[in-house]
Amino acid sequence: MRLAAIEWDALLELVWVAPLAALSVAFTFSLCIHGAARASDSRRAGRTGAATAYGALAFLAAAAFAATVVFGVLVITSKD
Amino acid sequence: MDSDVILVIVVATALAFDFTNGFHDTANAVATTVSTRAMSPRAAVGLAALLNFAGAFISLEVAATIASGIVEADAINEMIVFAGLIGAIAWNLVTWYFGLPSSSSHALIGGVAGAAFVAEGPDVVLGDGLVEKVLVPALVAPVLAFVAAGLAILVAYRVVGRLRPGPVNRGYRLGQIVSGSMFSLAHGTNDAQKTMGIIALALVAHGDLQAGADPPFWVIVSAATAIALGTYSGGWRIMKTMGSRIIKMDPAQGFSAQGGGAAVILTATHLGFPLSTTHTISGAVMGAGAARRLSAVRWGVAGNIALAWVLTVPCAGGIGAIAYGASRVFGEGALGPVLVSLCVLTVIAGAFARRLQRGPALTAEA
Numbered sequence: 001m002r003l004a005a006i007e008w009d010a011l012l013e014l015v016w017v018a019p020l021a022a023l024s025v026a027f028t029f030s031l032c033i034h035g036a037a038r039a040s041d042s043r044r045a046g047r048t049g050a051a052t053a054y055g056a057l058a059f060l061a062a063a064a065f066a067a068t069v070v071f072g073v074l075v076i077t078s079k080d
Numbered sequence: 081m082d083s084d085v086i087l088v089i090v091v092a093t094a095l096a097f098d099f100t101n102g103f104h105d106t107a108n109a110v111a112t113t114v115s116t117r118a119m120s121p122r123a124a125v126g127l128a129a130l131l132n133f134a135g136a137f138i139s140l141e142v143a144a145t146i147a148s149g150i151v152e153a154d155a156i157n158e159m160i161v162f163a164g165l166i167g168a169i170a171w172n173l174v175t176w177y178f179g180l181p182s183s184s185s186h187a188l189i190g191g192v193a194g195a196a197f198v199a200e201g202p203d204v205v206l207g208d209g210l211v212e213k214v215l216v217p218a219l220v221a222p223v224l225a226f227v228a229a230g231l232a233i234l235v236a237y238r239v240v241g242r243l244r245p246g247p248v249n250r251g252y253r254l255g256q257i258v259s260g261s262m263f264s265l266a267h268g269t270n271d272a273q274k275t276m277g278i279i280a281l282a283l284v285a286h287g288d289l290q291a292g293a294d295p296p297f298w299v300i301v302s303a304a305t306a307i308a309l310g311t312y313s314g315g316w317r318i319m320k321t322m323g324s325r326i327i328k329m330d331p332a333q334g335f336s337a338q339g340g341g342a343a344v345i346l347t348a349t350h351l352g353f354p355l356s357t358t359h360t361i362s363g364a365v366m367g368a369g370a371a372r373r374l375s376a377v378r379w380g381v382a383g384n385i386a387l388a389w390v391l392t393v394p395c396a397g398g399i400g401a402i403a404y405g406a407s408r409v410f411g412e413g414a415l416g417p418v419l420v421s422l423c424v425l426t427v428i429a430g431a432f433a434r435r436l437q438r439g440p441a442l443t444a445e446a
Contacts, residue, residue, distance in 0.1 A: 022340035034243065
């Protein structure tokens, strides 16, 4: 058995890219929840400015999360 | 006449393996979704079945050979494929019986390697291939997913920690539907192709298909249908282990496990380093629990799962070898595979009947 058979480059790249990707997914989606929840609270408290800002944060985070999902679907469908 | 019967048996066994694959691996995609009540069990397995069915049509890549790089391609024939499938099906059912998640792909590799070992000798089993395609991914997937999901849950708690739990839980439950769907789609594109490859290989050997040609439409539809039906049947026992026996998870942990696991799977696919969905999500579930509190993970259950992974290739290989030997006792005709198939069906029916009488099995002390 030879260790040279292992694709070390791909493995090493995987070791740092995968946790980074997981962090990005968790961060963007959590930010989306944070923004949406704070926007709702602010709207109920009558703080329109804060509600708008948090709403924008939620929207941007949702867009980033959606982009990640689309990229994931492209990876699934274009593998060869 | 004999070769026609063997072809029918190989196709039927391949579809049966595909069914057990969907049945067995459903838990990977939807267990955390069900356990955090992001979706009802029926809706979750229904969505998973639909996405597995769609996934089978999306990817055009069809493996021309099975156990490629692990067994010498020239050594594989219909009888070895049949015996390998029997080994994989049997191991899938054994692990399902005990509620243990294990890799169907590794079971298939083990089954074919065991049958080829007995049929052609040890030289046809490639050690380098076993290390590269079984051992290393089996070590990398759970460890990496453990770390990724652990980091993901720490970030998630950090960001939403001071919010009211109601909207937070609703949000993560919604996210779990997306991440679970990604898992199911990825599973469909990976695993249904294996069955298509097996059937295509049998058709080529029988002279019904040219080598390298795309599989007929009926092969694609039947493989997609078998994996979807298996998925819809639901491997509830494994789902229970994955969803609630390893850790008791909240929606944030469920999302982190699925999101982290999906990130690992898709990154690995993108880099051309395919990993087992079972190993990945199992590691991710443990990571999402351990990051909160090490003692939150039931390490006894985790140990049983790890033991099942270690045993997968040798046990499926052993059963594949026995199935091959038993088939060849009756010569090279169809009688051997027919009798082995009948024996397997009888054992499965007996096991199901016994299980129905005895109630649920335990994988470890809860």
